[in-house]
Structures are given as C-alpha cells and as structure tokens.
Amino acid sequence: MSFKQTLGWLKWTLKRSKEHRTEVLDALVEDLQTAQPDHVVVTGDLTNLGMEAEFPAAVTWLQRLGGPQQVSIVPGNHDTYTFSSPAVLWHHWMDYLQSDSQDRAIREPLQDFPTLRIRGPIALVGVSSAQPTNLFYANGNVGKGQLERLEQLLHSLTESGLCRIVLIHHPLSKEGIAQRRRLSDAQAVQDILQRAGADLVLHGHIHRTSVMTLPGRDSVIPVVGVRSSSAIGRKPHKRSRYHLYRIERLDSPLDSRRFRITMVTRGYDKTQGCFQRTRERVL
Numbered sequence: 598m599s600f601k602q603t604l605g606w607l608k609w610t611l612k613r614s615k616e617h618r619t620e621v622l623d624a625l626v627e628d629l630q631t632a633q634p635d636h637v638v639v640t641g642d643l644t645n646l647g648m649e650a651e652f653p654a655a656v657t658w659l660q661r662l663g664g665p666q667q668v669s670i671v672p673g674n675h676d677t678y679t680f681s682s683p684a685v686l687w688h689h690w691m692d693y694l695q696s697d698s699q700d701r702a703i704r705e706p707l708q709d710f711p712t713l714r715i716r717g718p719i720a721l722v723g724v725s726s727a728q729p730t731n732l733f734y735a736n737g738n739v740g741k742g743q744l745e746r747l748e749q750l751l752h753s754l755t756e757s758g759l760c761r762i763v764l765i766h767h768p769l770s771k772e773g774i775a776q777r778r779r780l781s782d783a784q785a786v787q788d789i790l791q792r793a794g795a796d797l798v799l800h801g802h803i804h805r806t807s808v809m810t811l812p813g814r815d816s817v818i819p820v821v822g823v824r825s826s827s828a829i830g831r832k833p834h835k836r837s838r839y840h841l842y843r844i845e846r847l848d849s850p851l852d853s854r855r856f857r858i859t860m861v862t863r864g865y866d867k868t869q870g871c872f873q874r875t876r877e878r879v880l
C-alpha cells in the first residue's frame with residue numbers, strides 16, 4: 598500500500614466509512630428496481646483507494662443495477678487513485694465503459710475516451726477526466742488528444758437526431774471548488790461544447806446538486822451535478838440523491854432545443870431508510 602493509500606485508508610476508517618453506507622446503496626438499488634429506468638449512468642468514484650479488490654467489487658454492485666446494456670460508467674478521481682489504477686479499472690470495467698463498436702483486442706488502457714454508447718435515441722458520450730494525482734490533489738484533466746476526439750465525435754453526432762449526453766466526473770465550472778479539486782482544462786471542454794453542441798452534461802465529484810447552463814452550438818446546454826449516491830447525510834445538504842431524467846423530442850421550429858429534459862430528484866430519507874421524490878424540474 599502506498600503512502601497515499603495509507604492516508605486514504607485512515608481517512609476512510611476514521612471518517613468516510615461513517616458517511617458512505619451500504620444501507621444507502623441497498624436502498625438506492627431497491628428504488629431503481631422500482632423506477633426501472635431505461636438506462637443508468639454512473640459518473641465515477643465507484644472505488645475509494647484504488648485497491649485492486651475494489652474494482653471487481655464495484656462490478657458486483659453494478660450488476661445489481663443491470664448489465665452493460667443497461668448501465669454505463671465513466672471513472673472518477675478515486676478510481677484512478679494510484680498510477681496503476683487506470684489499467685486495472687479498464688481491465689475490470691471494460692464492459693461498462695467501452696464504446697459499442699470497438700474491438701477489445703486493440704484496446705489500450707484509457708486510450709479510448711471519449712466513448713460512445715448508443716441506447717435507443719440516446720448517444721452517451723463518456724469523457725474521462727480521471728487521472729492519478731499526487732497526495733492531497735483531486736484534479737481532473739481531459740487532455741489534448743481526448744479533447745480533439747471529443748470535438749470530432751460531437752460534430753459527427755450533430756445530424757444524428759440522437760440526444761447527446763456527455764458524461765464526465767469533474768464539473769465544468771470552478772465555482773465553489775478548491776483549486777486542487779478542479780478540472781484543469783474545463784474551459785477547453787466548454788469551448789468544444791459551444792462549438793460542437795450537446796443536449797445535456799452530467800457530472801459528479803462535488804457531492805452537491807448543481808444545475809447550470811452553458812452556451813451550446815444551437816441552444817444552451819444544461820449541466821447537472823449530482824450528490825454522492827452512498828452518503829447517509831450526517832450533513833443533510835450532502836445526503837444521497839440521484840436523478841431520473843425523462844427525455845422527449847421537441848419538433849417545434851420555434852424551439853432551438855431538440856429535447857425537453859425533465860429531471861426528477863429522488864433523495865434518501867434517513868428516517869424511512871428509503872428514497873423519495875423531492876423535486877421535479879424541466880431543464
């Protein structure tokens with residue numbers, strides 16, 4: 598175990614393990630089994646310390662949500678906790694990460710982002726902002742090569758008629774985020790979204806609900822951050838939530854948006870031990 602992992606383990610034992618609870622995740626799975634969404638996306642930090650045993654354990658949990666046809670993921674900074682983590686996560690999580698059409702035999706660890714997974718009328722574009730960092734840092738970086746491929750991919754989807762949903766772990770804003778936790782090339786991602794367009798961006802990392810918009814190619818792009826899904830909420834504003842999205846195609850020439858996206862927030866009720874609807878809004 599590296600020094601970073603040892604400190605992380607201490608933090609987990611003394612603090613984080615009291616907040617991120619199995620019973621919350623069990624309630625989440627139960628709620629999703631009732632809601633039966635067409636697809637589930639998880640925007641990273643499925644693991645904590647980058648220990649090898651955490652990766653197959655995460656797959657076992659993902660399988661409770663569904664198989665790779667029903668569930669898509671992108672990695673978070675905890676999933677690349679050590680410099681060997683990217684290769685390990687790719688090995689274990691390939692089925693939930695990979696693009697639909699790529700050949701496993703020619704795959705190199707983390708060289709395949711952004712990914713593209715098409716499910717019905719939805720194009721899921723998976724961006725990896727996760728990278729190994731030094732002690733006390735949790736920055737993200739998309740990187741020049743991936744940025745170029747992202748712009749090409751989004752342009753190629755412009756005429757597809759698909760609802761383009763970009764998945765990324767780190768938020769695209771630096772507002773309220775310590776410098777050591779930000780996405781270093783957030784502005785470059787924003788610029789690409791403005792040039793190439795997208796219909797929705799989903800992220801995690803900050804454990805807060807966040808809804809903002811960015812300028813897009815033809816219309817503004819909603820950008821939504823979600824809380825941790827495992828937090829029991831010793832601080833109520835951090836208590837577990839997840840979002841259900843209803844996506845409807847708009848055919849009105851008067852509306853520059855191609856889709857109406859309605860977001861239902863479901864939050865963990867500590868007293869009842871289950872998730873309940875807390876809010877619905879049109880993005």
Ligand SMILES: [Fe+2]
Nearest residue numbers: 642673674802
């Ligand atoms: Fe994170």
